[in-house]
Amino acid sequence: MTKFYFDGQGVDALPDETVLDALLRQGHPVNYSCKKGRCKTCLVQHLEGELTAGAQRGLNSRLKESHYLCSCQCRVTEGLKLKSLLAQDLFIPAKLYSKEYLSDSVVKLKIEAAEKIEHRAGQHINLRRFDGLTRSYSVTNGAYSEFIELHVRRKYNGQFSDWLFNHASTGENILIQGPWGDCCYSPDYIDDSLILIGNGTGLGAVYGIARDALMSGHRGEIFLYHGAKTFEQLYQHSTLLKMMMEYRNFTYQACIESDTEGEEHLSSRVILGNPFDVAMSRHPFDTRMPCDSQNRFYLCGEPGFVSIGQKTIFLNGTPLDRVHVLSFDYKDLRSRPRD
Numbered sequence: 001m002t003k004f005y006f007d008g009q010g011v012d013a014l015p016d017e018t019v020l021d022a023l024l025r026q027g028h029p030v031n032y033s034c035k036k037g038r039c040k041t042c043l044v045q046h047l048e049g050e051l052t053a054g055a056q057r058g059l060n061s062r063l064k065e066s067h068y069l070c071s072c073q074c075r076v077t078e079g080l081k082l083k084s085l086l087a088q089d090l091f092i093p094a095k096l097y098s099k100e101y102l103s104d105s106v107v108k109l110k111i112e113a114a115e116k117i118e119h120r121a122g123q124h125i126n127l128r129r130f131d132g133l134t135r136s137y138s139v140t141n142g143a144y145s146e147f148i149e150l151h152v153r154r155k156y157n158g159q160f161s162d163w164l165f166n167h168a169s170t171g172e173n174i175l176i177q178g179p180w181g182d183c184c185y186s187p188d189y190i191d192d193s194l195i196l197i198g199n200g201t202g203l204g205a206v207y208g209i210a211r212d213a214l215m216s217g218h219r220g221e222i223f224l225y226h227g228a229k230t231f232e233q234l235y236q237h238s239t240l241l242k243m244m245m246e247y248r249n250f251t252y253q254a255c256i257e258s259d260t261e262g263e264e265h266l267s268s269r270v271i272l273g274n275p276f277d278v279a280m281s282r283h284p285f286d287t288r289m290p291c292d293s294q295n296r297f298y299l300c301g302e303p304g305f306v307s308i309g310q311k312t313i314f315l316n317g318t319p320l321d322r323v324h325v326l327s328f329d330y331k332d333l334r335s336r337p338r339d
């Protein structure tokens, strides 16, 4: 056993265990989400002792200088002393400005922060409610709006998403941290062909990235593929069809797993299939000169979908700096862990 200290209390860790796992195993109510160093919900502050490599990877210089680290990325070392995070250290006050139900399981939230936050679609933020419970959500709009917009799917057993969906009311006080991440549009990409693929509520981020691109006067083509189980889950279908009428360089394709109405909803804009496979069939790789390709990919959604897609695109010769990903590595709420 290796002993470390958290808020002055001794904690025994197993060999090679992370700080987060040791704290959770011993019943400390610490926040976490992805366990991969991405969401930053698990930050703690370093007081004394040796830090293992990677404990501060991905943190900005302000957080590093303030001695924060990701507890999920730091292995326990003997005598390490850490302290929990005070909300006022990193979070700023915000209010839930409005709620709009986009389907029977997805709600669009507008958050009004007390200070101006420079956010872009495709980044993520952390929300913290009155009891300290914190979760990470992807941002679906750029800083042209004074609000931060999120598309939240109510998850089965999801404590926070259920609260946002069913109970939180407009005017509700909340805390906000972030934004983080760089799965975003940049004016440097103005002539590229953007291929945006979102699965489930991964649509929120790719839809926001497409809007950011169009509002920045993007000159290249933009192709957006949305994957859902059924037609009813295509929760921005009519908005995206309208966008397609409005912008000549924007194309939208919906891909569903099955049609509950016996193919009644199928058309050229709604087809059966996996959005990634459909996108790859329409934008084949030029294996002779892959580096000359103007294609730039965005993948947003569940971790398996994102990591397989990213690997496939990379193995076909696309440099990784042309593949932008946003993976929803949320806390596993099931009794049996996902594969």
Ligand code: FES
Residues within 6 Å of the ligand: 031, 032, 033, 034, 035, 036, 037, 038, 039, 040, 041, 042, 043, 070, 071, 072, 073
């Ligand atoms: S960064 Fe540690 S749980 Fe996500």
